[in-house]
Amino acid sequence: MRKLRRIAGNIGFGFGVLMLVSPAILVFLWMLSLSLKTELDNTDYPPVFIPNPPVADNFLAVFERNDFLTYAINSVIVSFSATGLAILFGVPAGYGIAKMKATKAAVVILIARITPGLSYLIPLFLLFQWIGLTGTLAPIVVTHLVITVPIVVWIMMGFFEGLPAELEEAALVDGATIWQAFRHVAMPLARPGITVATILAFIFSWNNFIFAMVLAGRETRTLPVAVNNMLTFEQISWGPLSAAALLVTAPVLLLTLLAQRQIVAGLTAGGVKGG
Amino acid sequence: MDSAASLAGTAAAGAIPRRRRNYARQYWWFVVPCGAVVIATIIFPWVFTLYMSVHEWKLGGGRSWVGFANYAKLVEDERFLLSILRTLYFTALSVLIPMVLGLLAALAFHRKFPLRGLARTVFILPMMATPVAVALVWTMMFHPQLGVLNWLLQQVGIPPSMWVYAADTVIPTLVMVEVWHWTPLVMLILLGGLASLPIDPYEAAKIDGATPLQAFWHITLPLLAPFLVVALIIRTIDALKAFDTIYVITQGGPGTASETINIFLYLQAFAYYNLGYASAVVVVFFAIIIALAMVLLWTRARVKDA
Structure with missing residues (x-):
């Protein structure tokens, strides 16, 4: 009797877990299904669930039209630059803040996390017009720093605070400069933290929509902006639309699956999120 | 001899703090480059927004000092006031539901079960997915005639909904998308909290014959309270700031039925080019966020005191 109850309990628990993960699974599967079906099947009612047979036409259509490749390259350039620069500036800053216990600097980062992304756009938009940078990728990279730099500084600050100070102190006693102590002692130890910061900064830069939407011209759109434009112009062609959406989000989903342990660690520690 | 030794001793003792102090100052150089970036991209916009908010500032047109006229106008702008109410409505639902679901999910993923790692990864996928891409799929699912959601409702005998195409259902529908997106973040924060709880109280409770529900209510919840508050704050701020999905799915429509503060702000700035007025919206919006935080x-x- 007790055993029976435990089995029933386990089945109930399994069912509960299934309920928790099914919304995620269903939305992504539906995205996949739409992208692999013909236009006829996509607008059929009741809906066709399993593509039969699956077709690649939608993906081909995405690459044929819309300069999709140009936008993909733009996205890659923007996200890599914004992440790289944030690591370059943010890792030493995180170290400095941790060493000086400069909590006031941390408050700036916190407020930056609170401020709506849109509010940076109005002044920066004007600034780029005055400097004459509109129409290039530079303004988009710079605005993405608003997202990536706080993420990197916040994660690295926490990480360096958690490292034991003895090793660096030993290096300093042996005559190393503080830069050498940072470069050759603290940085190697902090590599896991840098990995987490890089992954999260990259994902939130890749996903960002609003900065590029306002700042990008025809040639400088990033993928999220390009995909949103497809929606406005081709209301009903669901197949190519889903194929494009899937292509845009596939890199970050794969990255999440591959690096889930680091991502969970980073997000649990900081509650960071871009934008 | 003696005095020489003590002299050397004092010299050494004096040298160490001075060197320490030097170090502290040298660490500034680690922060300066990043500080410059933060000033240019984050602090400059804050200050400049304040400056713009007291001007009549048209893109491409002139600008003139108007004092607090923009703010005075905001207080009487019914469209803005309604957008505040909508934002609060959206935020209340988008905080409460993820808090409850996130807590349940955290409790589930805290237990060991087969395939737990995979299930947890799948569960956090929504928060990592590109919001625009996901919003597109939702838009297709919301289609009143051809959408898969209405078909699903039909299967369980619920009348079809207009989803984002009717004024009274649009905000709850957008909340659904927001919940789908951000419950994982609440779950992760609470999961971190659960992992840090001590085991002793549970063992003591078990010996005293407490039921699991009692243990949850009297031990887990109080100990988890700080993490619940952190999750609550983060979720509230993010819900107030929600933009991408709302903009992609409805652009504030139908009519202005889903026009939150952020959408209103966007339209003022980049559709009507009232940059001064929009800056005043930013300042008020920021004040609301800070106040709630x-x-x-x-x-x-x-909670900590109690």
């Missing part, structure tokens, strides 16, 4: 932080202090 302060209230929640105050709650946190209360």
Whole structure:
């Protein structure tokens, strides 16, 4: 009797877990299904669930039209630059803040996390017009720093605070400069933290929509902006639309699956999120 | 001899703090480059927004000092006031539901079960997915005639909904998308909290014959309270700031039925090019966010005291 109850309990628990993960699974599967079906099947009612047979036409259509490749390259350039620069500036800053216990600097980062992304756009938009940078990728990279730099500084600050100070102190006693102590002692130890910061900064830069939407011209759109434009112009062609959406989000989903342990660690520690 | 030794001793003792102090100052150089970036991209916009908000500032047109006229106009702008109410409505639902679901999910993923790692990864996928891409799929699912959601409702005998195409259902529908997106973040924060809880109280409770529900209510919840408050604050701020999915799915429509503060702000700035007025919206919006965050932080202090 007790055993029976435990089995029933386990089945109930399994069912509960299934309920928790099914919304995620269903939305992504539906995205996949739409992208692999013909236009006829996509607008059929009741809906066709399993593509039969699956077709690649939608993906081909995405690459044929819309300069999709140009936008993909733009996205890659923007996200890599914004992440790289944030690591370059943010890792030493995180170290400095941790060493000086400069909590006031941390408050700036916190407020930056609170401020709506849109509010940076109005002044920066004007600034780029005055400097004459509109129409290039530079303004988009710079605005993405608003997202990536706080993420990197916040994660690295926490990480360096958690490292034991003895090793660096030993290096300093042996005559190393503080830069050498940072470069050759603290940085190697902090590599896991840098990995987490890089992954999260990259994902939130890749996903960002609003900065590029306002700042990008025809040639400088990033993928999220390009995909949103497809929606406005081709209301009903669901197949190519889903194929494009899937292509845009596939890199970050794969990255999440591959690096889930680091991502969970980073997000649990900081509650960071871009934008 | 003696005095020489003590002299050397004092010299050494004096040298160490001075060197330490030097170090502290040298660490500034680690922060300076990043500080410059932060000033240019984050602090400059804050200050400049304040400056713009007291000007009549048209893109491409002139600008003139108007004092607090923009703010005075905001207070009487019914469209803005309604957008505040909508934002609060959206935020209340988008905080409460993820808090409850996130807590349940955290409790589930805290237990060991087969395939737990995979299930947890799948569960956090929504928060990592590109919001625009996901919003597109939702838009297709919301289609009143051809959408898969209405078909699903039909299967369980519920009348079809207009989803985002009717004024009274649009905000709850957008909340659904927001919940789908951000419940994982609440779950992760609470999961981190659960992992840090001590085991002793549970063992003591078991010996005293407490039921699991009692243990949850009297041990887990109180110990988890600080993490709940952190999740609550983060979720509230993010819900107030929600933009991407709302903009992609409805652009504030139908009519202005889903026009939150952020959408109103966007339209003022980049559709009507009223940059001065939009800057005043930013300042008020920021004040609302800070005010709510302060209230929640105050709650946190209360929770800690209790």
